[in-house]
Amino acid sequence: MSRVATGARPIDLRLAESALVGARTAAEPASFSDWFAEQSRRAWMRVERVPLDALVDWSADPHSGVIGHRSGRFFTIEGLDVRVADAPVDRWCQPIIHQPEVGILGILAKEFDGVLHFLMQAKAEPGNRNGLQLSPTVQATRSNYTRVHGGNSVPYLHYFQRPGSYRVIANVRQSEQGSWFWRKRNRNVVVEVTEDVELLDGFCWLTLASLHRLLAFDDLINMDSRTVLSCLPFAGEHVPYSGSSDFGAALARSCNPGAGSVHSTAELLGWVTEMRTRTDLRAARVPLTGLPDWHHADGAIVHDSGLFFEVIGVEVQAFGREVAHWRQPMFAVRETGLVAFVVRRIGGVLHVLVQARAEPGFVDEVELAPAVQCTPANHDYLPAAARPRHLDAVLGAPAGRVRFDTTLSEEGGRFYHARTRYLIVEDDGDTEIEYDRHRWMTLHQGAELLRHSYYFNIQARSLLACLHSVIGR
Amino acid sequence: MSRVATGARPIDLRLAESALVGARTAAEPASFSDWFAEQSRRAWMRVERVPLDALVDWSADPHSGVIGHRSGRFFTIEGLDVRVADAPVDRWCQPIIHQPEVGILGILAKEFDGVLHFLMQAKAEPGNRNGLQLSPTVQATRSNYTRVHGGNSVPYLHYFQRPGSYRVIANVRQSEQGSWFWRKRNRNVVVEVTEDVELLDGFCWLTLASLHRLLAFDDLINMDSRTVLSCLPFAGEHVPYSGSSDFGAALARSCNPGAGSVHSTAELLGWVTEMRTRTDLRAARVPLTGLPDWHHADGAIVHDSGLFFEVIGVEVQAFGREVAHWRQPMFAVRETGLVAFVVRRIGGVLHVLVQARAEPGFVDEVELAPAVQCTPANHDYLPAAARPRHLDAVLGAPAGRVRFDTTLSEEGGRFYHARTRYLIVEDDGDTEIEYDRHRWMTLHQGAELLRHSYYFNIQARSLLACLHSVIGR
Numbered sequence: 001m002s003r004v005a006t007g008a009r010p011i012d013l014r015l016a017e018s019a020l021v022g023a024r025t026a027a028e029p030a031s032f033s034d035w036f037a038e039q040s041r042r043a044w045m046r047v048e049r050v051p052l053d054a055l056v057d058w059s060a061d062p063h064s065g066v067i068g069h070r071s072g073r074f075f076t077i078e079g080l081d082v083r084v085a086d087a088p089v090d091r092w093c094q095p096i097i098h099q100p101e102v103g104i105l106g107i108l109a110k111e112f113d114g115v116l117h118f119l120m121q122a123k124a125e126p127g128n129r130n131g132l133q134l135s136p137t138v139q140a141t142r143s144n145y146t147r148v149h150g151g152n153s154v155p156y157l158h159y160f161q162r163p164g165s166y167r168v169i170a171n172v173r174q175s176e177q178g179s180w181f182w183r184k185r186n187r188n189v190v191v192e193v194t195e196d197v198e199l200l201d202g203f204c205w206l207t208l209a210s211l212h213r214l215l216a217f218d219d220l221i222n223m224d225s226r227t228v229l230s231c232l233p234f235a236g237e238h239v240p241y242s243g244s245s246d247f248g249a250a251l252a253r254s255c256n257p258g259a260g261s262v263h264s265t266a267e268l269l270g271w272v273t274e275m276r277t278r279t280d281l282r283a284a285r286v287p288l289t290g291l292p293d294w295h296h297a298d299g300a301i302v303h304d305s306g307l308f309f310e311v312i313g314v315e316v317q318a319f320g321r322e323v324a325h326w327r328q329p330m331f332a333v334r335e336t337g338l339v340a341f342v343v344r345r346i347g348g349v350l351h352v353l354v355q356a357r358a359e360p361g362f363v364d365e366v367e368l369a370p371a372v373q374c375t376p377a378n379h380d381y382l383p384a385a386a387r388p389r390h391l392d393a394v395l396g397a398p399a400g401r402v403r404f405d406t407t408l409s410e411e412g413g414r415f416y417h418a419r420t421r422y423l424i425v426e427d428d429g430d431t432e433i434e435y436d437r438h439r440w441m442t443l444h445q446g447a448e449l450l451r452h453s454y455y456f457n458i459q460a461r462s463l464l465a466c467l468h469s470v471i472g473r
Numbered sequence: 474m475s476r477v478a479t480g481a482r483p484i485d486l487r488l489a490e491s492a493l494v495g496a497r498t499a500a501e502p503a504s505f506s507d508w509f510a511e512q513s514r515r516a517w518m519r520v521e522r523v524p525l526d527a528l529v530d531w532s533a534d535p536h537s538g539v540i541g542h543r544s545g546r547f548f549t550i551e552g553l554d555v556r557v558a559d560a561p562v563d564r565w566c567q568p569i570i571h572q573p574e575v576g577i578l579g580i581l582a583k584e585f586d587g588v589l590h591f592l593m594q595a596k597a598e599p600g601n602r603n604g605l606q607l608s609p610t611v612q613a614t615r616s617n618y619t620r621v622h623g624g625n626s627v628p629y630l631h632y633f634q635r636p637g638s639y640r641v642i643a644n645v646r647q648s649e650q651g652s653w654f655w656r657k658r659n660r661n662v663v664v665e666v667t668e669d670v671e672l673l674d675g676f677c678w679l680t681l682a683s684l685h686r687l688l689a690f691d692d693l694i695n696m697d698s699r700t701v702l703s704c705l706p707f708a709g710e711h712v713p714y715s716g717s718s719d720f721g722a723a724l725a726r727s728c729n730p731g732a733g734s735v736h737s738t739a740e741l742l743g744w745v746t747e748m749r750t751r752t753d754l755r756a757a758r759v760p761l762t763g764l765p766d767w768h769h770a771d772g773a774i775v776h777d778s779g780l781f782f783e784v785i786g787v788e789v790q791a792f793g794r795e796v797a798h799w800r801q802p803m804f805a806v807r808e809t810g811l812v813a814f815v816v817r818r819i820g821g822v823l824h825v826l827v828q829a830r831a832e833p834g835f836v837d838e839v840e841l842a843p844a845v846q847c848t849p850a851n852h853d854y855l856p857a858a859a860r861p862r863h864l865d866a867v868l869g870a871p872a873g874r875v876r877f878d879t880t881l882s883e884e885g886g887r888f889y890h891a892r893t894r895y896l897i898v899e900d901d902g903d904t905e906i907e908y909d910r911h912r913w914m915t916l917h918q919g920a921e922l923l924r925h926s927y928y929f930n931i932q933a934r935s936l937l938a939c940l941h942s943v944i945g946r
Contacts, residue, residue, distance in 0.1 A: 102750050142753075164747065171743035173750065173837075187750050233739075266706075269924055270644035274637065277575050277646070277660050280615075363836055364646075364926065451742055452925050453837065 012236025018116040018208040027112035027205045039122035043320030050313045051299020055327045065289030073143040075099035079291040082360040085280035088385035098182040103141040105224045106160035109192040117205035125412030126316045133222040167192040170231040178359025188231045212469035230461035235447035254350040254443040262440040275356035276366045283360040333418035335377035339459040340394040340423040342371040351440035367457040397425040485709025491589040491681040500585035500678045512595035516793035524772020525786045528800045538762030546616040548572035552764040555833040558753035561858035571655040576614040578697045579633035582665040590678035598885030599789045606695040640665040643704040646926045651832025661704045685942035703934035708920035727823040727916040735913040748829035749839045756833035806891035808850035812932040813867040813896040815844040824913035840930040870898040
């Protein structure tokens with residue numbers, strides 16, 4: 001009785017086929033690297049740091065110090081006062097980005113010769129250290145697409161504004177960095193069309209196999225692409241992966257709901273509820289003026305230790321396809337972060353170790369994070385008890401156990417040169433797990449939870465996309 | 474590989490058996506009405522309205538007017554400024570209860586002679602118009618159970634503080650009234666034990682069949698009991714209901730995941746995302762002092778129209794089992810609310826019409842609500858366009874189509890004499906549905922969503938418990 005067309009090939013099978021294509025397809029660029037190099041010649045940005053008080057159109061409220069755009073839209077930078085009971089660091093203050101609008105991160109999908117392709121965009125953003133990165137088809141805030149900034153209309157936007165008219169492959173709201181954003185949510189959406197789609201300059205169609213291959217390059221697939229890819233319903237009973245390695249086979253089995261799991265999904269859900277209930281984190285938005293432990297220096301807002309991040313101003317000039325000029329505040333992150341999945345084969349089925357992690361900006365206190373998520377350099381400042389449990393183990397893992405290791409960028413519209421090393425390490429079965437805050441989970445359980453909001457944080461979602469990319473190797 | 478004991482009888486079967494028990498069991502009171510009458514003689518409250526400024530331990534902040542307890546715990550009453558784009562009422566201000574603590578609503582379950590029983594409490598609360606109502610085993614805020622109020626310890630609490638040690642039947646955080654609470658969440662939890670449990674005065678074991686029978690009495694099963702009951706995983710493939718009526722059979726089929734549905738669950742989830750994204754509701758906490766359209770009168774805060782609700786003070790004296798005396802603010806609700814499910818048999822499977830409804834206090838903008846949810850008397854004040862679409866249809870339904878009709882109380886700890894008529898009406902198949910904001914859903918789809926937070930609002934959850942109660946009739 002479901003309205004889904006009967007006889008349609010199941011989506012998990014179609015995604016697997018797209019992930020396992022062996023060669024370039026006719027719809028893809030003849031050479032991705034040539035195409036991307038050409039895009040880089042045709043569109044670029046000049047980004048310079050400027051003092052916060054030199055940001056035309058942006059100003060600090062004279063009382064609270066909150067930094068906002070004169071339109072009242074986009075985002076504000078405010079102060080946050082955080083208290084966490086029973087934590088190694090039980091109180092701190094920090095600037096935070098408040099962006100109440102829910103944006104769209106949308107990828108358009110279409111079959112060419114029976115294989116699903118995804119429409120990606122070579123996009124420059126001011127925070128990118130390397131110019132262009134590969135972004136979703138559409139990456140737009142409400143201010144963007146209602147054109148508060150007076151810019152051009154957003155190409156392909158209409159496919160995502162009423163996706164019910166098309167075949168919806170994924171459509172779910174997810175959080176972003178809970179340490180830097182106050183309750184930010186974006187809609188992650190993948191829509192499949194059968195009609196002809198005009199291929200605009202700066203866009204290209206790629207199979208999942210190509211996207212997976214490109215994920216291994218530093219700073220290429222941007223954060224928004226990674227989160228949307230992670231929401232693809234790749235788990236299912238039709239997954240035909242025949243991993244050539246034992247690891248690949250265990251990964252493929254992990255995608256199959258028929259495979260066993262250490263915990264039932266009901267148990268995992270109850271545990272998430274427990275973790276959320278037991279966490280006593282209180283975060284209050286406070287003035288930026290006089291924020292304890294932070295001060296103004298050289299036109300930026302910096303932590304007294306010099307660590308964590310700075311609030312800076314940038315002046316941006318975009319050239320090429322679009323010519324534009326604006327200034328905006330950003331968070332500048334100096335040190336490279338590290339997030340790592342610890343994975344283990346249990347009964348021949350790959351399991352991922354997830355951590356119930358509280359971040360002050362989460363809508364619901366706790367989300368599932370990688371076993372390691374930190375900025376190693378910051379731990380010079382933080383107490384030893386705050387040192388992540390599995391940090392030394394993943395950094396010291398022998399090369400033969402490292403399944404993925406790439407440094408990727410965080411969102412280039414808000415974060416300046418923020419990079420994170422994404423690492424997936426298979427443990428030797430002996431890692432000592434703190435079972436209170438950690439659980440083993442299969443990929444099919446992960447895919448089930450990803451149909452709903454706020455189970456996996458952005459770092460875990462990025463790593464899920466990375467882990468899935470290994471499947472075809 | 475799941476740790477759930479193999480060979481255990483499935484929970485949906487055990488719940489069905491408890492719902493279909495034909496007679497009183499040995500573990501239940503010999504006569505529930507005698508037991509309840511006896512409880513009423515042994516515990517009662519005297520509640521008197523007093524002016525807000527006469528509340529010892531509570532005071533209004535001199536600047537903001539926000540009403541809080543001197544301990545800083547429990548809850549505050551603040552102002553809320555709400556804007557909703559494209560709505561018949563697109564801006565209003567109101568007082569709202571801010572209770573950031575996540576409480577526990579817990580029911581203890583245990584088998585007697587192979588049948589699941591649930592431990593319920595006869596509990597007096599100041600807002601109850603009729604003294605005692607039947608509450609969950611434990612109904613406690615964090616302030617409660619950390620004993621900020623200096624009262625007695627909460628009986629049976631330990632079963633719910635580390636439920637992982639027992640068999641967890643349900644454990645999920647859910648919202649409460651989004652029109653009266655700011656982001657209130659409670660943990661709904663059902664834990665099964667096999668050990669002996671001391672039966673304390675004021676408590677009794679009841680089967681689901683008895684609870685379902687008692688749901689038909691006005692103001693007996695309290696709101697907290699209803700929401701916990703709604704989270705029981707009653708849907709499943711083992712549901713053996715053999716409805717004696719066609720309606721009962723359609724209801725039983727609706728609980729079976731093998732039965733068809735108008736929409737796939739993926740479609741429903743995508744639609745919820747759409748509704749959440751499209752809703753542009755902005756609510757800001759503001760001072761209570763000078764709140765537009767509200768004023769102080771006779772020691773209360775009232776709307777200029779005299780409608781909606783009042784913020785009042787009460788003085789409470791509890792006698793009997795416990796002797797206590799306190800004062801507190803409450804929301805007094807004069808007019809009886811109405812919430813109604815419209816249900817329809819489609820392909821022999823019962824479907825419920827749900828409405829994507831925005832309420833200012835929701836964590837995530839929109840939850841699924843009954844097709845009708847309103848206070849009919851308030852519509853004298855509101856514009857005609859705000860009149861609920863199916864209100865006249867459900868009020869005018871012929872008696873033969875009314876499947877449930879009982880007036881029940883809302884939470885007696887915060888709401889004074891707040892009552893709602895809960896109505897379930899089977900439509901004739903001709904109701905004109907506004908498909909944009911409404912969808913048909915089966916009970917097994919509802920049960921799947923109820924494993925997660927914030928899909929169904931408290932009114933819909935109450936009605937789901939009521940609808941399920943019809944199954945054994």
